Amino acid sequence: MGKGRRMIKQGPPGPLDESLVTRKRKDAPPAPVSAQQPKKRKTQDRKPKKAPQVNPGRAGAKSKAKPVKKAAPPPPQSDDDISDEELDDAEDGLDAKVTRLDALGSDIDSEDLDDLDLQDDEFGDDGSVLDSGDDEKPMKKNAMWSDDEDDDDIEEKLTAANIEGLSRKRDMEIAIREAEAAAELEEAQMQTNIAGDRPKVLDDEDEEGRPITNLVTQDMQLLRTRLNDTIRVLDDFKNLAEEGRSRTEYRAQLLKDICAYYGYSEFLADKLLSLFPAREAFAFFEANETPRPIVIRTNTLRTHRRELAQSLIQRGVQLEPVGKWSKVGLQIFDSQVPLGATPEYLAGHYILQAASSFLPVMALAPQEDERVLDMTAAPGGKTTHIAALMKNTGCVFANDANKDRAKGLIGNIHRLGVRNTVVCNYSALEFPKVMGGFDRVLLDAPCSGTGVIAKDASVKTNKTEADFLKLPHLQKQLILAAIDSVDHHSKTGGYIVYSTCSVTVEENEQVVQYALNKRPNVKLVETGLVFGKEGFTKIGGKIFHPSMKMTRRYYPHAYNVDGFFVAKFKKVAATPANAVLAGGVSAHNMVKANSKSNGTSAGKPPVEEEYVDKRPVPENDEESESDFGGWDDEEDQVYMERAERAQMRKKGKNPNADPKAAREKAKAHEGQNGTSAAGEKPAKKEANGSEAKERQNGTSASKGAADKAPAKKEVNGSKAKKADAGAKASGAGSTPKKKTGRKSI
Numbered sequence: 001m002g003k004g005r006r007m008i009k010q011g012p013p014g015p016l017d018e019s020l021v022t023r024k025r026k027d028a029p030p031a032p033v034s035a036q037q038p039k040k041r042k043t044q045d046r047k048p049k050k051a052p053q054v055n056p057g058r059a060g061a062k063s064k065a066k067p068v069k070k071a072a073p074p075p076p077q078s079d080d081d082i083s084d085e086e087l088d089d090a091e092d093g094l095d096a097k098v099t100r101l102d103a104l105g106s107d108i109d110s111e112d113l114d115d116l117d118l119q120d121d122e123f124g125d126d127g128s129v130l131d132s133g134d135d136e137k138p139m140k141k142n143a144m145w146s147d148d149e150d151d152d153d154i155e156e157k158l159t160a161a162n163i164e165g166l167s168r169k170r171d172m173e174i175a176i177r178e179a180e181a182a183a184e185l186e187e188a189q190m191q192t193n194i195a196g197d198r199p200k201v202l203d204d205e206d207e208e209g210r211p212i213t214n215l216v217t218q219d220m221q222l223l224r225t226r227l228n229d230t231i232r233v234l235d236d237f238k239n240l241a242e243e244g245r246s247r248t249e250y251r252a253q254l255l256k257d258i259c260a261y262y263g264y265s266e267f268l269a270d271k272l273l274s275l276f277p278a279r280e281a282f283a284f285f286e287a288n289e290t291p292r293p294i295v296i297r298t299n300t301l302r303t304h305r306r307e308l309a310q311s312l313i314q315r316g317v318q319l320e321p322v323g324k325w326s327k328v329g330l331q332i333f334d335s336q337v338p339l340g341a342t343p344e345y346l347a348g349h350y351i352l353q354a355a356s357s358f359l360p361v362m363a364l365a366p367q368e369d370e371r372v373l374d375m376t377a378a379p380g381g382k383t384t385h386i387a388a389l390m391k392n393t394g395c396v397f398a399n400d401a402n403k404d405r406a407k408g409l410i411g412n413i414h415r416l417g418v419r420n421t422v423v424c425n426y427s428a429l430e431f432p433k434v435m436g437g438f439d440r441v442l443l444d445a446p447c448s449g450t451g452v453i454a455k456d457a458s459v460k461t462n463k464t465e466a467d468f469l470k471l472p473h474l475q476k477q478l479i480l481a482a483i484d485s486v487d488h489h490s491k492t493g494g495y496i497v498y499s500t501c502s503v504t505v506e507e508n509e510q511v512v513q514y515a516l517n518k519r520p521n522v523k524l525v526e527t528g529l530v531f532g533k534e535g536f537t538k539i540g541g542k543i544f545h546p547s548m549k550m551t552r553r554y555y556p557h558a559y560n561v562d563g564f565f566v567a568k569f570k571k572v573a574a575t576p577a578n579a580v581l582a583g584g585v586s587a588h589n590m591v592k593a594n595s596k597s598n599g600t601s602a603g604k605p606p607v608e609e610e611y612v613d614k615r616p617v618p619e620n621d622e623e624s625e626s627d628f629g630g631w632d633d634e635e636d637q638v639y640m641e642r643a644e645r646a647q648m649r650k651k652g653k654n655p656n657a658d659p660k661a662a663r664e665k666a667k668a669h670e671g672q673n674g675t676s677a678a679g680e681k682p683a684k685k686e687a688n689g690s691e692a693k694e695r696q697n698g699t700s701a702s703k704g705a706a707d708k709a710p711a712k713k714e715v716n717g718s719k720a721k722k723a724d725a726g727a728k729a730s731g732a733g734s735t736p737k738k739k740t741g742r743k744s745i
């Protein structure tokens with residue numbers, strides 16, 4: 001199974017005729033070799049099953065758990081079933097894969113590919129986007145795989161290039177594995193359950209009377225059997241549950257067994273189990289035991305996917321396009337060479353990147369000549385993808401708070417020939433103070449990594465409740481900063497994409513909901529991604545805004561990609577003046593901060609007006625907050641106070657002097673002036689003064705600055721006045737009500 005999933009296609013699963021699988025599974029083993037089932041004989045002969053790859057702690061256990069592999073049942077037959085001859089052809093094609101694909105460069109190049117008449121939109125006619133430093137020959141337009149092909153999908157080109165053998169082989173493997181899994185489940189059921197019996201799951205003991213949860217490794221098979229039984233009972237509770245037993249008891253048993261079998265902390269297993277129905281949860285935990293396929297992303301600043309594929313194939317790499325949904329991904333099945341050291345790699349023709357990491361950038365859809373911010377960018381997989389989509393035009397700001405990781409980011413930027421990117425090293429929380437006015441912002445947030453357990457099994461045990469408080473808090477602050485960094489007037493954009501490689505609700509829907517609550521000036525929009533499950537609008541007693549459906553969830557068991565979450569927002573108006581910004585700074589103070597650092601927004605209009613929302617805040621806003629949130633304010637207060645104190649320390653002030661009094665003073669100030677510190681009238685002439693510099697250095701724009709009162713007329717004069725008036729009209733100056741919404745959400 002370990003190897004298997006590496007071979008399975010990523011993205012939306014293809015249709016599988018389950019009835020056929022079931023029928024054939026029942027025939028096995030050993031399946032009769034009949035005229036209708038030619039594939040099985042061949043495949044079985046050729047493909048001895050390999051031991052699953054599991055984490056070391058469980059490796060022994062798991063291989064023990066499956067001591068005898070059933071002969072693989074036959075794969076499903078499709079309408080266009082493959083004959084013996086075809087199969088031979090396909091397999092020959094497979095064996096000859098390298099040879100025949102090698103021929104791409106020669107005969108296929110000159111004839112077949114000419115016939116394919118491929119478009120090559122990515123590069124334009126003259127291929128001028130190719131790095132001029134490269135001494136790569138300009139490529140014949142119709143001899144490439146376009147990265148913008150649509151109908152005549154790249155896969156068809158591969159088929160044309162005789163890779164069909166590989167595809168068929170994989171299809172068969174998938175079908176066999178699916179059937180095998182089902183057979184295994186059935187076998188387990190048979191062991192414990194004669195038709196009609198209610199499996200004895202609770203208080204289960206082995207033959208020697210030991211409780212099954214305490215079994216040692218060699219008893220993993222029993223544990224697995226009980227897992228299967230429990231799931232069956234939960235699937236059909238009415239008929240299969242033991243009398244007098246509740247669902248809760250079965251669920252508790254399942255949780256214990258998952259922890260014992262897969263090695264999770266109970267805390268995390270419970271959290272993950274809550275995301276799915278029992279059977280799907282089982283599939284999720286199983287999928288976390290096997291690695292995802294290796295994928296590379298073609299760097300279209302340097303080459304084309306087709307050309308890259310040809311070069312790698314010549315080096316003995318078995319590959320295939322990652323799926324119809326991506327025009328730049330190649331899935332690697334096998335390689336004779338280390339993929340991180342090929343000449344193509346060193347020349348920046350590709351980057352090793354998990355397939356699901358393509359998704360946030362695809363959702364962001366950056367356009368040429370835009371200004372884009374990648375808030376948490378290191379090591380740069382997504383930054384370099386953004387730059388490639390922008391064809392090295394416009395400007396990307398790639399920021400990361402971690403200096404060491406930023407070095408890796410710089411390395412990738414150089415290797416991949418990215419020339420439109422500035423690397424910065426701020427806490428992204430400070431970004432709106434550093435500069436704003438971006439057309440698009442990507443926030444690929446730091447997260448718990450519950451989507452990538454297959455890569456990092458330590459997540460199973462090292463995440464605590466505290467992590468699921470701290471991380472979401474940081475994510476919430478970051479998302480506000482992301483929103484506040486975007487120019488809602490952007491002609492081409494005004495979008496924010498939020499992503500994580502985690503599947504927990506706390507780090508995803510709850511963060512998005514928080515953003516919707518705190519920023520009425522954004523709304524969720526479609527991600528434009530062609531697959532992915534809808535985000536939750538309701539789960540575990542939590543209710544989210546109906547538009548949460550537009551967010552997308554990705555799971556390893558569903559799509560064979562890392563677990564991921566993607567949400568896309570459109571900013572429709574400026575951030576309200578009474579909004580509390582990331583890090584606890586008031587929007588109004590930010591107005592002042594930005595007015596003083598005029599010119600930092602790289603040619604864009606100054607952003608002082610950004611933070612004054614002229615729209616009346618919708619009446620029902622309060623209501624929606626209590627429906628969907630309002631659970632964060634108290635928690636936020638603690639963090640905000642902490643942030644303020646840290647900022648004071650940074651400035652060399654004593655945070656213990658009398659912070660409460662200072663806060664009260666500021667509040668009183670707010671009350672008097674209609675907006676928070678409305679009396680502060682930023683003066684343009686100070687733009688390059690010491691305070692502005694301070695801000696550019698990433699220091700606070702809050703209290704110290706607020707206490708000075710520069711003259712308003714110098715901040716775009718009447719515009720600023722209008723803004724203030726608008727803010728007042730919208731009730732922005734009133735002290736925000738304390739939300740008392742449900743804590744549980």
Ligand SMILES: C[S@@+](CC[C@H](N)C(=O)[O-])C[C@H]1O[C@@H](n2cnc3c(N)ncnc32)[C@H](O)[C@@H]1O
Pocket residue numbers: 357375376377378379380381382383399400401402405426427428429444445446447
């Ligand atoms: C999920 S990784 C980003 C991966 C990156 N987008 C890519 O595709 O290569 C999260 C990054 O956030 C950075 N980070 C964490 N807290 C941050 C903060 N407050 N400001 C900026 N970056 C932060 C971490 O250093 C880490 O590199």
